Amino acid sequence: MNRLVKKSVSNFFALKIPSKSLCTGVVKVPGSNVAEILNENEKKENTTSNSIQQYDIAIVGGGMVGMALASFLASMPMTKQLSVAIIDSSPALSGSLSIKKEDPPDPRVSTVTPATISFMKDAGAWKYVEQNRHAYFDKMQVWDYTGLGYARYNARDVNKDFLGCVAENKVLHSALLSCIQDSDFKRTIYPLRLNSMTLNRSSMSVVRENMSSRESSSAQGQCARLQLSDGNSIYAKLVVGADGGKSRVRELAGFKTTGWNYSQNAIICTVEHPSENRCAWQRFLPTGPIALLPIGDKFSNIVWTMSPTESNQRKSITEEEFLKDVNSALDYGYGPHPTSSLSGTRDVFSWFQMDTTVSANESFEVPPKITKLASDRMVFPLSLRHANSYASKRVVLIGDAAHTVHPLAGQGVNLGFGDAYSLSRIIAEGIALGTDIGEVNLLKKYEAERKPANISMMAILESFQKAYSVDFGPFNILRAAAFHGANYIPPLKRSIISYASGEQNFPVFL
């Protein structure tokens, strides 16, 4: 009798803890109802506690970064025996969507840096990307509307074959999925959404009370419990939040974020042009940059940042008018072409003559003329967001859940892949030393590795974004000088290229 009383009392106390972690305001039902519902589940679970699946790692969010983490874990000997649950309700994961070569390119594309390509090659996923449409590019040209300066980058400057590769998001995603499916990695995909999460705080008194109420499931006392949208639960030693900019895991775990919305939207679409394109073009306009990235065959992707009113307007105008706007933005609109002042500037920088870069000898080129629109125009709002910390006990954030950036340098998903790579290495190290993978000291090592790199990249992108949104005479000249410097000073140019390629984590030169 005593025991029953004790059990129900501890049940109640144990329930107090879940409702505490839900009090971030997410739960819409009043607290007492939640307690009753959980009580029901508790009773069911006490009798069928063996049926709750237990996993080592639960990856919430099966997008590119979540799948990248899973495939990195699958490819390392220390971690391939881990059992992983992937929670994502998107149909792409159920394998029902297949990519057909005849499809026109999807406007959602990403530029992957050489560093990311090497991670994916190590994991064995890159070969799947090469089977589908993708485009390596080895040249890049950046200029602005003032016509005072430009910079050209060439992969040969750093003795490489390419500066990066552009591929559709669905191609990257399916490559990572195929890589996982090929290996005998123990993964289970849950096509559901995460409702809530219970984390056992490390206080020993909580542990003792939980133990007295759930004898048979005492072994799960140390795990996080995730409640899914179909009512089932799973246990996991480590919960990875890879669920994007509006991360639910980040919300449930109570991570605070810093950031702001840019008063800018981005329009993306696929366009066609008569000749092949192997160069990435970016022109900074007064309202925001427009970028033209090759995708393969004769297609390219446009990412055009502008104010929200303009973006709504440009989305609704006809195709011909839109194409006219695009060509004008890339070409003569807003300002003149920069003059390729090879003769003049060379004298000034002639003492670098020993060490010139290939691209310094190239003159300004006009981007290809766009002839056709090959997809719908999509509009996305842009913002900057950074989680104040990436890790706490049993929870860690990677990818956009941890940081969201402006697309102007094509770095966003590459930071996410870098996070996934770093986390997978840290987990392997932890397993090699017998650590509990949900232990906060281990996860803080991941944070200490990635946070400085992510923050410095975000700071640089932010300063670019601010610098190019000002139209002020002396400032324009400063920017032009920066262009000239980047174009004609080889060590600076090489450093910029290797930082943007992900080869170095910090812009040491700056």
Next chain:
Amino acid sequence: MALNVTIHRILRHRRFLNSANSTLHLTNTRCFSHAPSPSPSQSSKANDKDPHSGSSSLKDNELAKFAAISDTWWDSEGPFKPLHLMNPTRLAFIRSTLCRHFKRDPYSTRPFERLKIVDVGCGGGILSEPLARLGATVTGVDAVEKNIKIARLHADLDPTTSTIEYCCTTAGTYTHLNSFLLSIAFSHWVYAYQDHFECSQVIEHVANPEEFCKSLAALTNPDGATVVSTINRSMRAYATAIVAAEYILHWLPKGTHQWSSFLTPEELAMILHRAGINVEEMAGFVYNPLTGRWLLSDDISVNFIAFATKSQNAI
């Protein structure tokens, strides 16, 4: 005050704990350890001191120090934070030396499978749990009853670590460890000598290190291994481990360490040699204040760890 309350709660909850788990035969073992050893055939090796002799006052102080903060063992931000941070570095050394010595695959996730390890002075089980996750059959031994309780509770939370056996030398001091260790050699759940003894950050708290090492040696298998980690008795260690750690940074409560009971690496090697164990490798732990992490290095002037083996043909 807080101490009494915690003990009460432990006792109250233990009544409701399912007795099917590991606590039952461990309570047997505790009764076992109360009595000093009646071991006739071990007389040639053992130096069975009178269990109630010796100045217990110093040792009781040592025990009281640990008993006071034992609730916070598993709080990684609490008073044991330095130990938590040092743990992966210790494990890295142990993993590489043991894999080499016992010819195990260093790329395996459980390289210590079928290896019997005893962690002497296990505290809350900070070292025992990772060793169990690496596949070893671990026995944790500690003189403070509360530590053993905390260790057992925490280990039961994870199925891989719930196989760890914990015992307490409730007789109270490490001079009794001799008799206790000899007695466990005859208990029903240790049916062979241990492969490996692990003694980390303990020997500087022991009253008679020589006798202590002799006991460890007596119970190690021939060709078994002993790993001892402790603090060097050097000026630098005084400045770092006592002045800086206890008085300036407040990492450890004041008075945790006595400089005079530190051992130099040469003394440790000599003591172990006299007990029939030969030190093969030594490394130091160095703290990098910028990254906040410990690293293995050749610098043995402050914290050091020694890997020793009992020779093949020793008794």
